[in-house]
Amino acid sequence: MPNVLAIQGLTYKRNQKLILKNIDLTLETGKIVGLLGENGAGKTTLMRLITGSAQGSGDIMVSDATTATARKAHVSFSEQLHGFNKNVKISRVVDFYQTVYSDFDLNRYHELADFLQLNGELKLLALSKGMREKLIIALTLARQTDLYLLDEPFGGIDSMSRKKIISSIIQWKPDNATMLISDHYVTEIAPILDEIVVVKDQTIAVHQKTDTIRSESGMDIEDYYESLYAGGVDHD
Numbered sequence: 453m454p455n456v457l458a459i460q461g462l463t464y465k466r467n468q469k470l471i472l473k474n475i476d477l478t479l480e481t482g483k484i485v486g487l488l489g490e491n492g493a494g495k496t497t498l499m500r501l502i503t504g505s506a507q508g509s510g511d512i513m514v515s516d517a518t519t520a521t522a523r524k525a526h527v528s529f530s531e532q533l534h535g536f537n538k539n540v541k542i543s544r545v546v547d548f549y550q551t552v553y554s555d556f557d558l559n560r561y562h563e564l565a566d567f568l569q570l571n572g573e574l575k576l577l578a579l580s581k582g583m584r585e586k587l588i589i590a591l592t593l594a595r596q597t598d599l600y601l602l603d604e605p606f607g608g609i610d611s612m613s614r615k616k617i618i619s620s621i622i623q624w625k626p627d628n629a630t631m632l633i634s635d636h637y638v639t640e641i642a643p644i645l646d647e648i649v650v651v652k653d654q655t656i657a658v659h660q661k662t663d664t665i666r667s668e669s670g671m672d673i674e675d676y677y678e679s680l681y682a683g684g685v686d687h688d
C-alpha cells in the first residue's frame with residue numbers, strides 16, 4: 453500500500469514550550485485512523501502541522517507534496533469557520549468553499565447536507581453547536597482529496613446523530629483516501645477504525661492496527677487505550 457502521509461523527525465515548540473517531539477508517522481492510503489490522546493496532548497497541533505497551518509521542524513509529506521502550500525491541495529481539514537462573519541448564511545459559506553477549493557464537489561455537499569439535515573438558509577449565528585459541527589463535517593467531506601483530518605468532529609452532536617454519522621463515514625470516504633479522526637468517544641468510533649495513533653508524552657506512543665490490538669491484548673480499544681494511562685495518575 454502506498455503512503456498518503458509520511459512524517460519524519462517532526463518537533464514543534466510554542467513559546468519555548470515543547471509541544472511535540474520526534475514524531476515519525478506514516479499512514480497508508482485507504483485507512484480510517486483514530487487519533488487519540490488526553491486534552492492538551494497535541495492532537496489538534498499535529499493536524500495543524502500536517503495542513504501547514506503551523507510550522508515545526510522535520511519533514512511532512514502528503515501524497516507527493518512536501519511544502520505547506522502544496523500539502524493544502526491534498527488535505528481537507530475540519531476548519532472551525534472562525535474567519536466567517538456570523539451573519540452569513542450557510543449557502544454563502546458553501547459558495548466560498550467552492551471558490552477556494554477546486555476539488556469541492558457541490559453535489560456531494562448537498563447529499564451530505566441532506567443527510568445531516570442542514571438548512572442552507574440558516575445564518576452561522578443561528579446554528580447550535582451540533583449543527584455547526586455537522587456543517588463542518590459536510591464541508592470537510594465534500595472535498596475530493598487524499599487525506600481528511602477531522603478534529604473532534606462529533607463533540608456537540610447528539611448521540612443518535614453521532615451513531616448515524618459514524619456508521620456512514622465509511623461510505624463518504626473515497627476508497628483511496630485516508631481519514632484521521634480525533635475523538636474522545638473511543639468506544640463509539642472504534643468499530644470503524646482500521647488503526648489508532650495515540651499521542652502521549654509529546655510523541656506518538658502507539659500506532660497499531662485495531663485488529664492487532666484486539667487479538668494481541670484481548671482488550672477492546674477503549675480498555676486498551678485506558679490501560680496506557682493506568683498507574684500514570686496519582687489518586688488520593
Ligand SMILES: Nc1ncnc2c1ncn2[C@@H]1O[C@H](COP(=O)(O)OP(=O)(O)OP(=O)(O)O)[C@@H](O)[C@H]1O
Binds near residue numbers: 493496604
Ligand atoms: N493558542 C495557543 N497558545 C499557546 N499554547 C497553545 C495554544 N493552543 C494549544 N496550545 C498548547 O499546545 C498543547 C497541545 O494542544 P492541542 O490543542 O494540540 O491538544 P489536543 O490534544 O488537541 O487537546 P484537546 O483534546 O483538548 O482538544 C497544549 O499544551 C496547549 O496548551
